[in-house]
């Protein structure tokens with residue numbers, strides 16, 4: 001398999017950004033996530049891999065309480081962001097999602113201008129005092145998302161008029177505009193062509209200088225290229241979690257080995 005890494009930078013931090021203990025998720029009577037314990041590091045890209053239906057997206061959505069929006073879904077256990085329980089009653093999920101941003105599989109820009117797509121979050125969260133500050137945040141976010149040069153002359157054009165890859169980078173700009181600490185990405189490249197995928201992968205590598213990034217991916221090549229840590233899920237269990245190189249070259253669990261060698265999936 002192609003294990004060309006984007007960079008050779010090792011994990012530079014041991015700081016834990018998100019600590020999950022004994023997490024269970026149920027959809028009605030169905031037990032989708034079982035006893036998951038994981039420490040997700042700051043300034044690190046963590047990949048969630050595993051066969052379809054193993055619970056990667058379900059667990060990802062626990063990390064910013066996106067599952068709250070699904071009526072039949074129940075989450076148990078403890079998830080700490082910088083040591084604070086995100087499921088505590090005093091936590092406002094809307095504020096939480098500004099700190100723990102999300103990018104979805106399918107680019108989903110708002111039916112608004114490019115500028116307004118990015119400006120929306122900082123405006124509703126009161127992060128800017130005036131138009132000049134807002135302009136700065138919009139430009140900075142589009143630069144971080146490697147989109148500024150392509151759109152700076154048409155900020156008033158609709159976001160939905162961009163190409164698929166540009167729309168996904170617009171969604172990344174929208175997510176980073178609220179200065180999140182964690183960015184969750186659920187198969188962010190699955191709707192993109194190889195060139196746009198390569199651009200988004202480059203971007204993910206750059207983003208980890210400032211954020212903790214967690215990415216769900218079906219592509220083991222992508223996990224190997226962009227992540228420093230990999231978590232392998234199977235049938236709702238977190239089977240193995242460690243340095244990406246170790247998971248792909250020297251897995252400890254036979255289920256991980258079967259998956260990465262293509263025997264299950």
Ligand SMILES: Nc1ncnc2c1ncn2[C@@H]1O[C@H](COP(=O)(O)OP(=O)(O)OP(=O)(O)O)[C@@H](O)[C@H]1O
Nearest residue numbers: 027032050051052053054055056057058059070072
């Ligand atoms: N909204 C929902 N209602 C009921 N069951 C659900 C819901 N979402 C997911 N599930 C179930 O939970 C389990 C885990 O699904 P999930 O989507 O988290 O897996 P996944 O590993 O992300 O899969 P894929 O790689 O196919 O996206 C599956 O059995 C799925 O059918």
